[in-house]
Amino acid sequence: MTAGTGTRTTAGVAAGAEELRELAAGHAAEADRRGGLAPEVVAAVRSHGFARHFVPAVWGGTEGSFGELTRAVLTVGRGCPATAWIASLTAHSARLAAHLPREGQLEVWGDGPDAVVAAGLPPMGRAVAVEGGWRLSGSWGYVSGVEHADWVLLCGAVPAAGGPPAMRFFAVRREACTVHPTWDSIGMRATGSHTVVVEDVPVPAHLSFDRAEVLSGRNAHSTGAVHNVPLPAAAGLAFVAPAAGAATGALDAFAATLTGRRRTPTAETRLVRASGRIDAARLLVERNAAVADGNAFTREVLAHSERNAATAAELLTEAADLLVHGAGTGGLAPAQPLQRFWRDVTVAASHVALQYDTSARGSFATALLGPAEA
16 A cells, blocks of 8 residues: 555545445455455555545645544444454554654655554564664564555664663654564454564654653644544544444344344344444444544543443443354354454454553543552
C-alpha cells in the first residue's frame, strides 16, 4: 500500500464503509485461509480514506473524528474483522505520527496524506543518540499491517546518564525494516501482525518524538483537537471497535442458520442474549468515541474509557461464545462464517489494551476508591 497508487477520496471514511464491507466480505474466507488480505482490499482501505482520516489538514488529511472512524470500522467489521482491524489501526497509527515535528510530518505526508503508517507501541527497541538524531535497533512483535505500510512508528528507550531511559517514538521507512512472518494466530489471521526488526538504523531528530506526549495528549506540533487526545482515551477504542463489528457479523451468521427445525426456542433465546451483549458493548464503544471527541480528559474520564473498552471486549466474547455454542457442530464447519467471526472476536478481545488487569483495573479503582494505602 504505497502513497502514490490507487484512487484517492475526499469523502470521510463513513461514506464508503458499506462498499468496503461488501468488498472485504467477499474475500474474507480466502484471506483467513491464506493469512493475508487480498491486494484489492488493502488498496481499498487506503482509497476509502482510512490512512488520511487523522492526518493533519495542512497535509491534505481529513483530520476527522473518532466517532466517524468508529462507525466505519463497526460497519467494515461486520463483513471482515481483519479488514476492520487494519482500517482502524491504519487511522490510529497516523494520529500518533501527527506528534512528529513539522519537518517530519512533511517527510511522511509531503507527497500526499495517504501514506500508510504501522505502529509498534511497546518500547521494545533501544536508541543511541548520535549527531543529528539517533540510531535505532530492536525487535517489535505484533505490528499489524506492516507488510502494506510506507512508514513504521516504533517505540524505543534512549539511555540517560544518571537516570531512567527516555522513551521515544521513531518513524522509520518500511524499506529500512526487516519483517519476519511470525503472525499465525487462530483468529484475525489476515491482519499480518508480524514482527519488525531494525538494526542500527539512523533516525534524524525530526522523525522522533517523546512518548510522554502521546500518553498525555499534549502535541507540541499540532493544535488539532484530535491530535491532542491522551492515549488512554483512544487506545482501547482502536482494538475494540473491530471486535464489536466482528460480533455483529457473528450474530448475522448465526441468525442465517435459524431456519426450519433449527429455529428452536433455545436458539432464539441465545440469539436474544447475544444481541443484548453486543448492543451493550457497542454503546460502550460509541461512548468512548464520543469522549475522545469531547476533549474533556479528567482522570476519571480516562479511567472510564479504559474500563469501558475492557468491559465491551468481555461482553463481545460472551456473545460470540453464546452463538457458536448454540450453532452446534455444523456451525464450526470451515465453510461456515460463524466460526471465523468467533475466532476473530476471541483473538481481538485478547489484546493487552482490552484487559482489566493491564489497562483498566488500576486506573478505575484509583479513580473510584482513591490511591491504595501503602
